[in-house]
Amino acid sequence: MSAEVLVVDGGRTADQAGRPVTEVAVGVLIDAQGRFLLTSRPPGKVYAGYWEFPGGKLEAGESVEEALRRELIEEIGVCIGPAHAWRTQLVDYPHALVRLHFCKVYAWSGELQMHEGQQFSWERLPVQCAPVLAGTVPVLRWLEEEAAAPR
Numbered sequence: 001m002s003a004e005v006l007v008v009d010g011g012r013t014a015d016q017a018g019r020p021v022t023e024v025a026v027g028v029l030i031d032a033q034g035r036f037l038l039t040s041r042p043p044g045k046v047y048a049g050y051w052e053f054p055g056g057k058l059e060a061g062e063s064v065e066e067a068l069r070r071e072l073i074e075e076i077g078v079c080i081g082p083a084h085a086w087r088t089q090l091v092d093y094p095h096a097l098v099r100l101h102f103c104k105v106y107a108w109s110g111e112l113q114m115h116e117g118q119q120f121s122w123e124r125l126p127v128q129c130a131p132v133l134a135g136t137v138p139v140l141r142w143l144e145e146e147a148a149a150p151r
């Protein structure tokens with residue numbers, strides 16, 4: 001868990017009093033070869049074309065795992081098995097203050113289908129996709145740290 005706020009695209013202060021936090025469930029899908037899935041943000045969304053891990057906002061009453069399961073069916077056509085809560089990161093964008101709940105996922109069913117016009121790529125470190133969304137960059141660092149010192 002990171003207590004720090006990552007401030008992106010602007011000089012806002014770290015004082016977030018009164019700003020609503022949007023909760024976001026994010027899946028780090030890891031395949032049998034140790035690769036992880038990145039997808040590009042669809043046309044029409046903020047930061048369109050930037051690469052990220054698939055996921056989306058929690059709806060009212062949903063848990064992170066429920067939201068992630070719904071979002072991945074909607075966005076990439078797969079039904080995930082267990083979502084293992086991994087790290088959280090608070091990110092202050094101009095458009096929103098978001099709390100990203102990153103989960104590792106090792107099992108899913110179905111074939112990848114990009115339902116929103118995204119691109120996808122199975123990646124290893126260092127990633128070949130660019131640009132990577134600012135709120136996604138810390139995840140690559142965490143993966144590097146784990147690769148250097150596996151638990």
Ligand SMILES: Nc1nc2c([nH]c(=O)n2[C@H]2C[C@H](O)[C@@H](COP(=O)(O)OP(=O)(O)OP(=O)(O)O)O2)c(=O)[nH]1
Pocket residue numbers: 024025026045052053054055056057058091093096098100133134135136
């Ligand atoms: N899915 C995802 N979102 C991320 C990552 N990193 C990061 O900063 N974000 C931010 C971008 C957005 O502000 C927010 C996700 O919101 P979104 O707009 O993609 O969610 P959504 O699919 O529910 O969108 P919508 O229903 O409003 O169209 O989280 C990441 O790795 N994956």
